[in-house]
Amino acid sequence: DTGVSQNPxxxxxxxxxxxxxxxxxxxxxxxxxxxxxxxxQGPEFLTYFQNEAQLEKSRxxxxxxxxxxxxxxxxxxxxxxxxxxxxAMYLCASSLMFGAGILEKLFFGSGTQxxxx
Amino acid sequence: AxxxxxxxxxISVVEKEDVTLDCVYExxxxxxxxxxxxxxxxGELVFLIRRNSFDEQNEISGRYSWNFxxxxxxxxxxxxxxQVVDSAVxxxxxxxxxxxxxxxxxxxxxxxxxxx
Numbered sequence: 001d002t003g004v005s006q007n008p009x010x011x012x013x014x015x016x017x018x019x020x021x022x023x024x025x026x027x028x029x030x031x032x033x034x035x036x037x038x039x040x041q042g043p044e045f046l047t048y049f050q051n052e053a054q055l056e057k058s059r060x061x062x063x064x065x066x067x068x069x070x071x072x073x074x075x076x077x078x079x080x081x082x083x084x085x086x087x088a089m090y091l092c093a094s095s096l097m098f099g100a101g102i103l104e105k106l107f108f109g110s111g112t113q114x115x116x117x
Numbered sequence: 118a119x120x121x122x123x124x125x126x127x128i129s130v131v132e133k134e135d136v137t138l139d140c141v142y143e144x145x146x147x148x149x150x151x152x153x154x155x156x157x158x159x160g161e162l163v164f165l166i167r168r169n170s171f172d173e174q175n176e177i178s179g180r181y182s183w184n185f186x187x188x189x190x191x192x193x194x195x196x197x198x199x200q201v202v203d204s205a206v207x208x209x210x211x212x213x214x215x216x217x218x219x220x221x222x223x224x225x226x227x228x229x230x231x232x233x
Binding site for chain 1: 121123160161210220224226
């Protein structure tokens with residue numbers, strides 16, 4: 001079990017630039033989640049995938065955000081035309097979902113800290 | 118709507134003191150799961166416990182214990198004989214199973230500082 005891996009750990013970008021983050025979940029996990037955490041707050045849900053299907057997106061996920069999970073393995077989160085308000089820690093998590101409504105624990109990565117200047 | 122409230126923003130104790138972190142939740146689901154996670158300064162969220170809504174037995178794991186009371190919609194976390202290494206941000210979280218939205222709802226977190 002190598003855990004959930006996120007790259008890069010830190011990203012500094014200028015306003016208006018595009019950024020992309022990568023998440024490699026635990027290999028046998030069928031669910032993958034993206035969360036955003038700002039200073040002093042709990043993680044806020046952005047979106048999740050069941051295998052390669054994106055099943056839910058939060059209203060926080062504006063049209064500048066897009067996430068993919070091709071082939072149900074790793075996932076990418078892209079932010080286009082970044083704004084200063086996008087500065088946050090972006091967390092990825094994965095889990096096994098055995099059936100409707102049964103959630104085992106989420107395993108989190110160390111996150112990608114985004115700073116938009 | 119689902120919501121988790123952790124009213125204590127910061128708690129400071131001296132080593133060896135007992136400390137209780139409060140968590141109150143709101144959900145219309147009859148089946149749901151409650152979690153506690155620890156976030157040390159390194160940033161990674163570390164799983165502590167998962168409890169489903171049908172199991173109200175309290176649980177003890179070493180110095181950690183959890184008190185789940187459906188009647189008051191609370192899931193409190195107690196650390197006995199706290200240690201400096203317990204210093205971290207602790208999050209309570211809720212998953213509404215019957216709604217099957219797939220998302221875990223987190224509280225705002227309680228920062229625990231244990232002083233030597």
